[in-house]
Amino acid sequence: MRNVAIRNWVIGTGTPVLLLAAWWFLSANSTDPFFPPLETILIRFQELWLFDHFQSDVLLSLGNLFLGFAIAAVVGVAVGFATALVPPVRWMIDPLIHFLRGIPPVALVPIFISLIGFGTQMRVTSIALAALFPTMIATVDGIRSVSNDLMDVARVYRLSRKERVFNVLLPAAMPQIFSGLQVSLQVAFIVMIASEMLGSSQGIGAMTLLAQQSFMTADMWAGILLLGVIGFLVNILFSLLKRKVLSWYIGSRRMARAA
Amino acid sequence: MSARPAPPLPLRNRKSTMAQQPETRISATTPRLDVAHLAKTYGSGEKSHTVIEDLTFTVDAGEVVCIVGPSGVGKTTLLKCLAGLHPASSGRAAIDGRTISGPPPEMALVFQDYNRSLMPWLTVRKNLVLPLRHLKLPAAELKERCDSALAAVGLSHADNQYPWQLSGGMQQRVAIARALAYRPEILIMDEPFASVDAQTRFDLEDLCLKIRKDFNMTILVVTHDIDEAVYLADRVVVLGSRPARVLKVVDVDLPAPRDQITTRSLPDFARQRTEVLSLIKRPA
Incomplete structure (x- = not known):
């Protein structure tokens, strides 16, 4: 058991290290203007992002991302609850949900990009709007799939409306809400980059696109590298949060599989 | 089983389910639970489906009554009513003469499917606490209620575990403990021991009798196990099927205290289970 875990860990970390090493050596003497040596990219990465533009661009991008995502998460869950529980809201929103369900969330991105203005507010709004729908739809689905037995228990023991919402429905729907949040996070990330590439002079996306347009290939690669690193770290953070909030769900699933 | 799926999530608040709180203690002649000509039909017109047609029986205070009948007879529907x-x-x-129009405050229900009636995100203790929150009890009483309920079902050691970490029998005991901590006057159980192994089943049956004795509860148990019904009950209500109706109410005159070995080997036990069985087996 332990050996398998160690082996998996070695494979999991070894592969990316090997790939980076391969990139490093294969590109070492590259003169191709589009594929500069990794060493050059890393030097530019350090110069550009770690000091110079960290505050002006990296923090700005991350701030937009988290603000937009947070708004999407809160509003998405709230609207999802209203849709699932309040009939008039359901009649209004249900057709929209049925329409949106068939469209992959990423396909909505162009709409929001075209709506993006130049201000930070507009960019955060687009991120929030685009990221709203996956969470909202997942919340509605999550609440609808809460078993009737659980709701019967809540009624027999005369739980108040507030208790039913916050102590039964919300936790019961949480696994599905989290899969919605995961998609929302990806969409928020995409819209963040796209919004900077299209309508801004600041931010990681803007810097990366500018580098590409000015044939500063190493800078472009450095920007893409940074986006990759940020995406990776954000996902790790999200997984940690998920593991904490859904520990009961993960545990019960593992138990069900073992049985 | 209900013929139509329940509406998604009715969230009406059920604060005023009973017309009035009883002001006087019930007299000895008023049945605790009175079911009179109860009928349940789902749907209407051509498509209507009658699950229960004209059920009448009573349960007196402090009694254990078992309802037996073939599966699919509408026992669960009856309990939900x-x-x-x-x-x-x-x-x-009606309870003490007041018509039931929503979940009565003095009643607790142990569901058939323990697997789907416990909150998997709450530990055992928190499952017990959840129904008590709105009673706004002092912390000490809250703790005392949970401790004694867990002790009664022999799960004091498991209070910090999650339901899914426990065996089926233990989960059903948690569900019973939750009902006990609620301190109901009337406890209703829907095939509570159907999905546990034989040994656990005997333990839970004896637990049920112990609860009645210790807490002076009125207990109504739905089961399809005739031996279990005769062993537990003061009276057995035998239901006939499609639509459900009362075939007979059998008075069980076995001596107390009951014991899994001695009671079940009494000639009277065999006689009464035969009586109930022949009622159910008889072609309607």
Whole structure:
């Protein structure tokens, strides 16, 4: 058991290290203007992002991302609850949900990009709007799939409306809400980059696109590298949060599989 | 089983389910639970489906009554009517003379499927606490209620575990403990021991009798196990099927205290289980 875990860990970390090493050596003497040596990219990465533009661009991008995502998460869950529980809201929103369900969330991105203005507010709004729908739809689905037995228990023991919402429905729907949040996070990330590439002079996306347009290939690669690193770290953070909030769900699933 | 799926999530607040709180203690002649000509029909017109047709029986205070009948007879529907989860189509069910129109405050229900009636995100203790929150009890009483309920079902050691970490029998005991901590006057159980192994089943049956003795509860148990019904009950209500109706109410005159070995080997036990069995086996 332990050996398998160690082996998996070695494979999991070894592969990316090997790939980076391969990139490093294969590109070492590259003169191709589009594929500069990794060493050059890393030097530019350090110069550009770690000091110079960290505050002006990296923090700005991350701030937009988290603000937009947070708004999407809160509003998405709230609207999802209203849709699932309040009939008039359901009649209004249900057709929209049925329409949106068939469209992959990423396909909505162009709409929001075209709506993006130049201000930070507009960019955060687009991120929030685009990221709203996956969470909202997942919340509605999550609440609808809460078993009737659980709701019967809540009624027999005369739980108040507030208790039913916050102590039964919300936790019961949480696994599905989290899969919605995961998609929302990806969409928020995409819209963040796209919004900077299209309508801004600041931010990681803007810097990366500018580098590409000015044939500063190493800078472009450095920007893409940074986006990759940020995406990776954000996902790790999200997984940690998920593991904490859904520990009961993960545990019960593992138990069900073992049985 | 209900013929139509329940509406997604009715969230009506059920604060005023009973017309009035009883002001006087019930007299000895008033049955605790009175089911009179109760009927339940789902749907209407051509497509209507009558699950229960004209059920009448009573349960006196402190009694254990078992309802037996073939599976699919509508026992669960009956319990849902008694628990105020489904309105009766006609006739009525009443507690101390008050018609049940929503979940009554003095009643707790142990569901058939423990697997789907415990909150998997709460530990055992928190599962017990959840129904008590709105009672706004002092912390000490809250703790005392949970401790004694867990002790009664022999799960004091498991209070910090999650339901899914426990065996089926233990989960059902948690569900019973939750009902006990609620301190109901009437406890209704829907095939509570159907999905546990034989040994656990005997333990839970004896637990049920112990609860009645210790807490002076009125207990109504639905089961399809005739031996279990005769062993537990003061009276057995035998239901006939499609639509459900009362075939007979059998008075069980076995001596107390009951014991899994001695009671079940009494000639009277065999006689009474034969009586119930022949009622059920008889072609309707």
